[in-house]
Amino acid sequence: MTALGKLFRTTTFKLTLAYLVVFVVFAALLLGYFALNTRRLVTEQITDTVNAEITGLSEQYRQGGIRRLVLIIEARSRRPGSSLYLVTTFNGDTLAGNISALDPGVLDNPGWSETGYRRLDEAGADRGHEALVRVFQLPGGFRLLVGRDLEERQRLERIIASAGRWSAAVVVLIGLIGGVFVTRRVLRRVDAMTETARTIMGGDLSGRLPVAGSNDELDRLAENLNAMLERIEALMHGLKEVSDNIAHDLKTPLTRLRNHAEEALRTAKDEAAYRGALEQTIEESDGLIRTFNALLMIARAEAGQSSESLAEFDAAEIAHGVGELYEPLAEEKGLTLTVEADTPAPMVGNRELVTQALANLVDNAIKYGGAAASTADGVNGAAPEIVVRAAGEGDKILFTVADHGPGIPESDRGRVTDRFVRLESSRTEPGSGLGLSLVAAVARLHGGELTFADNSPGLKSIIALPRGGPVQTTA
């Protein structure tokens, strides 16, 4: 009962009912119109016949008098399936005809009327049939009545009425069955969605809503909700990863900090030793602050941003600015840094974040780009080169930083943007391990992405951002 109640309460079922009512009313109107027209047609046919006969008979009367009329009527009355005839005197005495009884008063009113009647050849006293008759006043006081039985018309009306009843019943039945069927189908899918949503709320974030594949509105809803779940799961995953990594990468230097302080307390003999320990402490806490700032920045970037921090700027100008900032550093490391961004490439975004992302890539290229230099480029004697590019391509702006360092192995490329991931080979270089995560977060924030390609030899890091800035809502 509750299942049935649930069925009846669904939107689909209510819609079905509403449609059903509308359809039945429409069908009834249609049928009614049809019946009315048919009736009129039949009636017209009868009146035409009757009029024709009256014209004919009155003509006969005019030519041959009452005797001839009576003879003709008696002859016609005997034909099977004949019309109804009656000729009376002024007093109402029957002269000829095939009618034995009529509704009272019919004969007194010349013109059309509907009346019950009984034929002469029928037994009994009731006026069992209906007829449409016309009473015509003949010159000389005689009255002529000609009519047609209405049986045919009534049968037609009955047929139409019963057809109407049956079709209404069938329509309602099929409609109800269809409604229940469709509703149950929809209900099953909605129930499945509700069920999945419950398990997801229960903590299993990997659950996804079922998609039937029919590409209807429920599928679209499910797909959008799934995309949302995907994002939530990624965020939750990220959050968990951050807390794990914070535990590791912040606690480790904190422990080191504490150890150094303790050691100084225990073993330092003179002021110089204390000073050394304190300086080391400040240095380590600066490193911690830097890591912490980077983490906060990534968190902010990943959480999205207000549109007021978006502005239009020239990507080429950003590339030149960053290139100019890092060029002396590259030179000091024996690298040449060139910027290839000659045509302005206007774009919308967070200027500060995009600049920092590009700076991080260049910083990385300088840090690691020199490592393999002696082996890769040193052979041909050319100075290892870092190339920074910014250019529009289609509806995207591409920032590319290419170096000739050791590169990133294909298998590690997906992993390097994770927070705190530092490839074994780079553990010895200073850095928080957050640089690339920030770049990736900034790219995602702008609706773009960070990818890596082989520069053979070396690494090519590419930030692809949409020109128009981040899209606020996905269609």
Added chain:
Amino acid sequence: MAIYAHDNSQLPGLTAEATTGRVPMRLLLIEDDRDAADYLVKAFREVGHVAEHAADGEEGLTLAADGDYDVLIVDRMLPKRDGLSVIGALREQGVETPVLILSALGQVDDRVKGLRAGGDDYLPKPYSFSELLARIEVLARRRGGRGEEMVYRVGDLELDRLSHRVTRGKEEILLQPREFRLLEYLMKHAGQVVTRTMLLENVWDYHFDPQTNVIDVHISRLRSKIDKGYTQPLLQTVRGAGYMIRDGAR
């Protein structure tokens, strides 16, 4: 001395004797954290400044409106009245004392919000004292009026802001545009410590931490152009704080 030394100072590079041009300043610190405030007041006193302390926004507003301070240091989150509203109220009353905002909120848009509210500089927590001191001295000096001069002079180094010519003694020094702006900023604040972050913000207009110390390399390039071959180096490194340009001969 070749490199600015500070080995016997209590805070790196900050003794009053070392920065010869240091004029004692009157500072007001509006900060609700008692420990941080005590530390700062003490540290300011050690370098020769006088600092007063207000523990909440209302008290800070009263003191700042009445007293004659050189610089106000305002924490953003304060009991009774928040920092930005204190600054807003002061500016409304026509108090134009330079304000440095201290805040745990260090993102770019927080900074922009702070400056828009009437602050003159913004320093995210945690900060180093030398950074804070350098910024305050620059703020106080700005009131003094350097910056309007067309030619900056330090020792025999001359920088003409109109013709963009730099000379040392009789020799002309050719600088890249960015090197010129770097030197211009350093000379504008001659005799004052200028930190790396200040340079990054004011010369490059970048507000992020560039991980590697790119500024040092730019400085050493500049130094090789203006100091190389001269017995009297002008551009000095202040360990643990930043850089300073000054006439060491004086």
